[in-house]
Amino acid sequence: MRARVEPFGAWVRLDDGTLVAIGRGAAERLGLSGGALWREADATRRARPLEAHVAVTSRCGAGCKGCYLDARPDGESPPFEVITARLVALAAAGVFTVAFGGGEPLVRPDLGELGRAARDLGLVPVLTTSGIGMTDERARELRSFAQVNVSYDGEGAAYGEVRGWEGARVAERAMRLLAEAGVAFGVNVVLTRTTFHRLADTAQRAASLGARELQLLRYKPAGRAADLSYLATRLSPAQVDALFPTLEALSGATSLAIRVDCSLVPLLSGHVRDAAALARFGVLGCEAGRYLAAVRIDGDLAPCSFAPAAEARAEGAWRGGAGAAWATDTTLEAWRAPHDAEPCASCVIRSICRGGCRVVASHLGGALGPDPECPRVRAHRDAEEQTRAERA
Numbered sequence: 001m002r003a004r005v006e007p008f009g010a011w012v013r014l015d016d017g018t019l020v021a022i023g024r025g026a027a028e029r030l031g032l033s034g035g036a037l038w039r040e041a042d043a044t045r046r047a048r049p050l051e052a053h054v055a056v057t058s059r060c061g062a063g064c065k066g067c068y069l070d071a072r073p074d075g076e077s078p079p080f081e082v083i084t085a086r087l088v089a090l091a092a093a094g095v096f097t098v099a100f101g102g103g104e105p106l107v108r109p110d111l112g113e114l115g116r117a118a119r120d121l122g123l124v125p126v127l128t129t130s131g132i133g134m135t136d137e138r139a140r141e142l143r144s145f146a147q148v149n150v151s152y153d154g155e156g157a158a159y160g161e162v163r164g165w166e167g168a169r170v171a172e173r174a175m176r177l178l179a180e181a182g183v184a185f186g187v188n189v190v191l192t193r194t195t196f197h198r199l200a201d202t203a204q205r206a207a208s209l210g211a212r213e214l215q216l217l218r219y220k221p222a223g224r225a226a227d228l229s230y231l232a233t234r235l236s237p238a239q240v241d242a243l244f245p246t247l248e249a250l251s252g253a254t255s256l257a258i259r260v261d262c263s264l265v266p267l268l269s270g271h272v273r274d275a276a277a278l279a280r281f282g283v284l285g286c287e288a289g290r291y292l293a294a295v296r297i298d299g300d301l302a303p304c305s306f307a308p309a310a311e312a313r314a315e316g317a318w319r320g321g322a323g324a325a326w327a328t329d330t331t332l333e334a335w336r337a338p339h340d341a342e343p344c345a346s347c348v349i350r351s352i353c354r355g356g357c358r359v360v361a362s363h364l365g366g367a368l369g370p371d372p373e374c375p376r377v378r379a380h381r382d383a384e385e386q387t388r389a390e391r392a
Contacts, residue, residue, distance in 0.1 A: 001013065001014065001030075002122050003027075005033070005034045005038075007034070007037055008021070008024070009023040009024045009025075009026065009027045009034075010022055010032050011094075012030070013124070017124055019050060019096055019097075046327040047336075048291075048318065049090075049094075049290075050096050050097065050291045051095065051096065051291065051292055051293075052097070052292075052295060053098075053101055053293070053294040053304070053305045054086060054087070054098050054099065054100055054101070055101055055103065055296055055297040056077070056083055056101070056102060056105050056108055057071075057103035058076050058077075058102060059073065059074070059075035059077055059107045060072070060073070060104035060107070060130070061073045061104070061132065062104065062132060062165055063164065064163045064164055065164035066162070066163070066164075066219065066224055066225040066229075066233065067223050067224050068224075068225065068305065069102070069297075069305075071102060075103055075297075076298075077103075077108055078297065078299075080110050080113065080114065082299070085315060086315065087118055087123060089314050089316070090123065090293075091123055092318070093317070095293075096124060098118050098123045098124070098125050098126070099125075100128070100145075101305065103297075104129065104130055104132050106132060106133035106134060107133060111127075111141065112141030112143075112144050115127070115145045116144045119144060125144065125145050125146060126145055126147045126149070127142065127148045127149070128148075128149045128151065128188060129148060129151070129174065130151050130170065130171065131150050131151075131167070131171045132167075132170055134170075134178075139177040139178050139180065139183060140181045142183050143183055146184070147185060147186060148178055148183055148184070148185045148186075149186045149187060149213070149215060150174050150175055150185060150186075150187050150188070151171060152168070152175075152188065152189060153189055153190055153192075153195050153202070154194075154195055154198050154201070154202045155168055155205050156168055158194065158202075162192055162195055171187075172205075175206070175209040175210060175211060176210075178210070179210035185210070185211055186211050186212055186213030186256075186257075187202075187206040187211050187213070188215045188217055189202055189214060189216055189217065190217045190218075190219050191216055191235055191239075191243075192233050192234065193233065193234070196235060196239045196246075199246065200250060200254075203250060203254040203256055206256065207256050212257060213257045213258075213259060214254065214256040215260075216247075216258070216259065216260050216261065216264060217264075218261060218263040218267070219233055219235070220263065220357065220359045221234075221359065221363035221364070222306040222363075235267070235373075237378065240270075241375060243264070243267050244271035245271070247260070247268075260283065262285050262287055262292070263285075263286065263357035265285035265286075265352065265353050266285060266355075266356035266371045267373065267374065269349055269374055272349055273348050274348075274349075275348060275349040275352045278349065278352045279352055284352060285349075285352050285353035285355075285356065286304075286354045286355065286356065286357060286358060288304040288307055288336065289304075289307075289332040289333070289335040289336035290336045294307065295314045300313060301313060301325075301329070301332070302331075303331065306359045308331065309331070310325075310331040310332050311331065312325035312329045313325070334368055335358055338354060338355060339355035339368075341369055341370055343380040344370045347376060353374075355370055356370060356374050356377070357371050360372065360373055
């Protein structure tokens with residue numbers, strides 16, 4: 001068991017990897033003591049990340065047309081010692097899970113060794129891959145990871161329509177090899193206008209290949225996707241409105257565990273009214289710069305993998321108490337600040353959603369305001385426009 005004391009009590013990671021928040025009483029019964037943290041309220045204290053996304057390379061030859069990193073064949077792969085130094089800093093900050101990404105992490109011959117290094121530091125390593133470069137030997141090396149997620153946006157030509165290259169067979173081969181090696185794996189599906197109506201078929205195919213989890217990701221305007229093509233690729237308003245019932249139907253039709261990324265939470269606001277229920281099931285909105293951090297390929301911190309770099313560096317960001325760079329950096333502070341604007345200010349799931357995806361908001365509106373694709377935000381703005389029209 002690994003634990004981290006907090007003002008409310010503690011975060012505890014169980015042997016199966018589950019992360020649980022417990023109160024002070026339960027923490028004391030486990031032999032944990034908050035000391036000054038429990039005696040003195042500190043209004044300046046900032047949440048430290050529970051999970052960190054670590055770019056281990058910016059090298060990839062796939063050329064996906066929506067790549068958030070704009071990864072290229074001649075990208076960087078920092079030395080093993082550089083990556084491990086960043087892992088040491090994250091472990092010292094109390095991070096529990098590190099998600100390795102890129103680029104294509106399989107271009108690193110030391111990937112399995114990096115996973116073991118993370119384990120030795122008490123971290124739980126997970127990995128995302130397209131499957132390019134997967135072999136029997138590489139699959140066995142990935143046993144050091146708690147889970148590997150394979151990017152899989154559909155069977156056959158459906159994958160190519162989204163990514164711009166025919167990678168379905170590569171992904172499916174990687175899944176077969178991971179299954180044979182006994183490595184737990186899931187699939188990441190990016191929700192677009194093309195992939196949305198094929199979700200049931202995609203889930204069925206992934207389950208047949210041995211996947212245990214379906215992680216649904218929102219298409220975000222970052223990297224190569226930060227142009228006009230985003231508007232034609234993102235979910236349509238009708239698909240956004242159908243997202244919650246689609247997830248309900250899918251959960252009853254597949255054996256896969258279904259997860260949604262934080263940026264999808266605001267798109268559920270038209271159907272969900274109970275923030276406490278979302279919290280109980282571990283569904284959280286934007287945690288960028290709070291319980292989530294990203295370490296870029298150059299070592300700079302960012303609120304999330306899709307966000308601009310902060311001035312803070314991974315090494316040393318949490319040293320110095322309330323004055324640490326993690327707590328005082330202006331970029332991080334702006335991204336974690338809650339929205340005071342309507343309709344977020346009065347939204348019943350505000351405490352969970354936290355205003356929606358700031359990547360989308362900054363791309364479409366030029367500011368870190370309410371998520372413009374949220375159904376409640378759309379309805380609020382439509383009502384404002386109607387009121388202005390009536391007054392005119």
